[in-house]
Every structure is written in C-alpha cells, then in structure tokens.
Amino acid sequence: MAKQDRHSDQGRVFTCQRCSQCCHGQGGIYYEPQDLPAASASLGLAVQEFIARFCAPEGSRYSVLTTADGKCRLLGPDGCLVHEAKPEICRRWPFFDNILERASAFEEAKLACPGIDPDCSHAEFRAYWQREINKESDPS
Numbered sequence: 001m002a003k004q005d006r007h008s009d010q011g012r013v014f015t016c017q018r019c020s021q022c023c024h025g026q027g028g029i030y031y032e033p034q035d036l037p038a039a040s041a042s043l044g045l046a047v048q049e050f051i052a053r054f055c056a057p058e059g060s061r062y063s064v065l066t067t068a069d070g071k072c073r074l075l076g077p078d079g080c081l082v083h084e085a086k087p088e089i090c091r092r093w094p095f096f097d098n099i100l101e102r103a104s105a106f107e108e109a110k111l112a113c114p115g116i117d118p119d120c121s122h123a124e125f126r127a128y129w130q131r132e133i134n135k136e137s138d139p140s
C-alpha cells in the first residue's frame with residue numbers, strides 16, 4: 001500500500017482526509033519570519049505583498065488572517081494554497097506535543113481530525129510519531 005495513501009501502523013494511525021477542518025478557526029496560525037520567503041515564493045508574490053494579503057504582524061511573528069466565517073485566508077477551493085510552504089504548526093498537526101503527551105488531548109484530537117483512525121490507541125499514535133516523524137526525540 002502506498003505510503004501517501006495510508007500512514008499505517010499495522011493498518012492504523014493517520015491518513016489525512018483533506019477535509020480542511022483544521023483550516024477553520026480564528027487565529028493561532030503563525031509564520032516565523034524566516035519561513036515567509038518560501039511561502040511568498042510558492043504563490044509568486046514578494047514577501048511584503050504576501051504579508052499585506054495574508055498576514056498581520058504580531059510580535060516577532062506573522063499571524064495568518066482569517067475570513068469573517070473563520071476560514072484561514074490561505075485556504076483555497078482545493079485546499080491549502082501554500083501546501084509545500086505552510087506554517088510549521090500546520091505541518092505538525094495533529095502531532096502536537098500536548099497530543100503526544102496526554103491521552104485526553106489525543107481523544108479530543110480524534111474528534112477534531114477525521115484523519116486519525118478512531119480505533120488507534122494513544123500508544124500507537126506515539127509509536128508512529130516516534131518511528132516515522134521524529135526518530136530522535138521523545139516528548140515525555
């Protein structure tokens with residue numbers, strides 16, 4: 001079975017359904033300054049134009065704007081407009097530290113993300129992350 005079709009741990013763990021549920025909500029998505037050139041280039045824009053259209057400076061980072069109905073401004077009709085250069089937080093989801101550390105947070109993540117197999121255990125999820133995504137450190 002192709003890896004992109006099924007991130008599998010004995011047939012269970014995570015397969016992104018491309019539902020875009022994780023691209024809805026107000027705030028919480030940020031670019032670090034060093035990631036802006038790649039994001040801008042992926043849309044053929046200058047950095048300042050990209051910031052003007054999609055971001056709001058917030059401290060040392062750039063918050064990605066949302067629409068009035070709570071969609072990320074970088075969400076297009078066919079998914080993320082900057083898929084190859086999306087913010088780190090988007091690249092990491094659903095493998096966040098608190099989800100890896102706490103079983104209760106993992107159960108909440110299952111409700112928010114249909115890509116996580118509902119039958120997958122927290123231990124399986126952690127083992128998959130350790131083996132496939134972060135082979136060098138453990139969150140605990």
Ligand code: SF4
Pocket residue numbers: 022023024029064072073074075076079080081082083086087090
């Ligand atoms: S940057 Fe892309 S992946 Fe991240 S929330 Fe926006 S549309 Fe979704």
Ligand code: SF4
Pocket residue numbers: 015016017018019020021022023093094112113114115116
């Ligand atoms: S909520 Fe989960 S399944 Fe849906 S697009 Fe986001 S990561 Fe993929």
